[in-house]
Amino acid sequence: MSVFFLTLILLIVAMAGLAVGVIVRGKQLQPSCGGNAIMQLCRACESLNKR
Numbered sequence: 001m002s003v004f005f006l007t008l009i010l011l012i013v014a015m016a017g018l019a020v021g022v023i024v025r026g027k028q029l030q031p032s033c034g035g036n037a038i039m040q041l042c043r044a045c046e047s048l049n050k051r
Helices: 002-029 031-050
Strands: none
Touching: none
């Protein structure tokens, strides 16, 4: 049971890190393009949470 929670926490941390990386890269390259990518990520996360 504890192993399952550990992997779950690691997954959440990894996803958070990816999101931060996408936001940072988006701001560095093209704010408009990065903003759209972030919005798509947020919508995808919301649709997953609704399930």
